[in-house]
Amino acid sequence: MATTTSTAVGVVGLGHMGGNVAARLLAAGYRVLGEQRHRADAGHLEENGLRWCETPRSVAQASDVLFTSLPDDDAIQQVASGPDGILAGLATGTIWVDLSTVSPRVSRRLSGLARERGAALLDAPVSGSVPQVQSGTLTIMVGGDAEAYLRVEPVLRELGTPTHIGPNGQGLALKLAINISLAVQMLAFAEGLLLAERDGVDRQIALEVMTSSPIGSPMLRARAPLLLDLPEEAWFDIALMHKDIRLARAAAAELGLPLPSAQVADTMLPVPRNSATGDATSPRSSPSSSNWQDDERRERAPPSWPPAQSTARPRGTARPEPGVRQEPGAQVRVAREDHRVHVAVGDEHFSGVDAGAPADGNGRGADSDRRRRSQRRRLNR
Numbered sequence: 001m002a003t004t005t006s007t008a009v010g011v012v013g014l015g016h017m018g019g020n021v022a023a024r025l026l027a028a029g030y031r032v033l034g035e036q037r038h039r040a041d042a043g044h045l046e047e048n049g050l051r052w053c054e055t056p057r058s059v060a061q062a063s064d065v066l067f068t069s070l071p072d073d074d075a076i077q078q079v080a081s082g083p084d085g086i087l088a089g090l091a092t093g094t095i096w097v098d099l100s101t102v103s104p105r106v107s108r109r110l111s112g113l114a115r116e117r118g119a120a121l122l123d124a125p126v127s128g129s130v131p132q133v134q135s136g137t138l139t140i141m142v143g144g145d146a147e148a149y150l151r152v153e154p155v156l157r158e159l160g161t162p163t164h165i166g167p168n169g170q171g172l173a174l175k176l177a178i179n180i181s182l183a184v185q186m187l188a189f190a191e192g193l194l195l196a197e198r199d200g201v202d203r204q205i206a207l208e209v210m211t212s213s214p215i216g217s218p219m220l221r222a223r224a225p226l227l228l229d230l231p232e233e234a235w236f237d238i239a240l241m242h243k244d245i246r247l248a249r250a251a252a253a254e255l256g257l258p259l260p261s262a263q264v265a266d267t268m269l270p271v272p273r274n275s276a277t278g279d280a281t282s283p284r285s286s287p288s289s290s291n292w293q294d295d296e297r298r299e300r301a302p303p304s305w306p307p308a309q310s311t312a313r314p315r316g317t318a319r320p321e322p323g324v325r326q327e328p329g330a331q332v333r334v335a336r337e338d339h340r341v342h343v344a345v346g347d348e349h350f351s352g353v354d355a356g357a358p359a360d361g362n363g364r365g366a367d368s369d370r371r372r373r374s375q376r377r378r379l380n381r
Contacts, residue, residue: 008033009155010063012056012079012086014042017099017126018069020133021159022050028158035059056080060089060096065152069099072243073106080110092118095148097156099140101125101176101244104169104251111144111168120148123168125175128160129236136160143171176248182219183245183265189220193227204228242269 007030011022014036026032026049033051035058036042046052053059056079060066066086070076076098080086087110090096096114098107098121111121122144132138138160142149149164156162165171189210196206207228211221245265252259 007031007155008062008064010034010053010059010066011069012036012059012066013069013075013100014045015069015071016130017133018067019045020130021067021069021099023048024133024136024158025155026050030155030158033059033062055084055089056086057084057089060086060094061091063094065155066090066094066096067099068096070102071100071240073102076100076102076110077106080113087113087117090114090117090119094119095152096121097124097142097152098122099124099126101179101240101247102172103247104143104172104176105254107143107172108169120145121168122148122152123171124156124162125172126160127175127178133159139163141165141171141174143173144168173251176244176251179241179244180248180259180262180265183241183269184261185217185220186223187265187268189215189224190227238269242266245269 009025009030010033011018011025012035014022014034018034018036019042022032022034022045026045031051032045032049033053034042034045035053035056039052042050042052051062053062068076068079068086070079078085082088086096096119098110102123104123107121107123111123114121122142124140124142126133127139127141128137136159140156140160140162142156142162142164143166145168146164149162153162165174192210193203193206196210197203207224210216211224245262248262249259249266252262
């Protein structure tokens with residue numbers, strides 16, 4: 001790697017995280033180029049030495065190391081493709097470091113396209129938010145070519161503590177694993193706090209005791225004060241957290257892995273609206289839109305019930321699991337047919353042998369055998 005001041009570093013996506021990455025690298029003495037959808041958003045960076053480029057391609061062409069920090073799969077693919085995209089501007093030897101939290105599958109595909117051009121793509125998602133990037137204390141998980149990682153490690157150390165995890169996509173897999181815990185911890189913490197508050201416990205006392213107890217992880221201790229005084233602008237809004245949980249579930253589905261706690265978080269994290277104003281873009285809720293929510297409803301439309309591969313009970317009736325209380329609006333549904341039981345929890349379906357129906361040595365349910373004997377008696381009359 002060249003000396004600090006001679007290395008040209010590009011940043012595409014100068015939002016909360018990307019903009020602070022650029023600012024920190026400028027302060028460290030790097031020559032920094034950048035591009036953002038709206039140039040006005042980068043005005044303060046230009047005043048501090050950032051060189052503006054008109055397209056992602058022009059940033060890539062002028063950079064030794066290129067950073068991207070973008071919100072989702074669609075954004076990274078859009079910025080990468082086309083005549084003005086990053087891929088069109090990559091040169092042999094350029095290292096593209098993607099800080100975005102996106103699908104491992106999409107990242108691996110882009111890394112293959114970069115490799116065809118003689119460049120290397122490293123997925124390098126970060127754990128931490130604006131305060132951590134400003135102080136250079138991010139945790140950076142890097143997937144991709146080990147030699148490319150060694151070349152950019154000095155630059156990454158300006159931002160935090162990087163670790164090479166393994167091949168392309170594995171940095172993202174680990175980041176998604178971390179964010180499952182982040183979401184589930186915060187949801188459980190909020191539920192516990194609400195329970196204490198509703199019983200009359202002072203919120204500040206509850207927060208102090210909870211965060212000093214064994215559950216007080218560094219993540220919870222850092223965020224607990226926000227529950228007393230919400231910032232005007234979210235560091236990491238709920239829409240992005242929800243996106244990461246859905247990415248984790250999609251990656252797990254490709255591996256045939258159930259993630260029950262992530263499934264619960266997925267149902268609890270739809271973007272809220274400000275209860276007082278109904279303004280979805282209020283900084284104290286999360287940016288959203290009715291179109292986004294419509295997309296959610298289309299993607300998560302309730303499936304048919306019972307499952308298509310099974311036959312309904314003879315009279316078309318579904319009875320609840322014994323011992324399970326069905327509250328109004330409950331999301332657990334149970335249907336039986338012969339010695340099979342079908343259970344739906346939210347959008348997930350499960351089917352198996354009904355343990356409550358004794359089976360003979362051939363695996364037939366006792367109820368089924370009784371029906372067969374009754375039919376034989378009628379035929380013999």
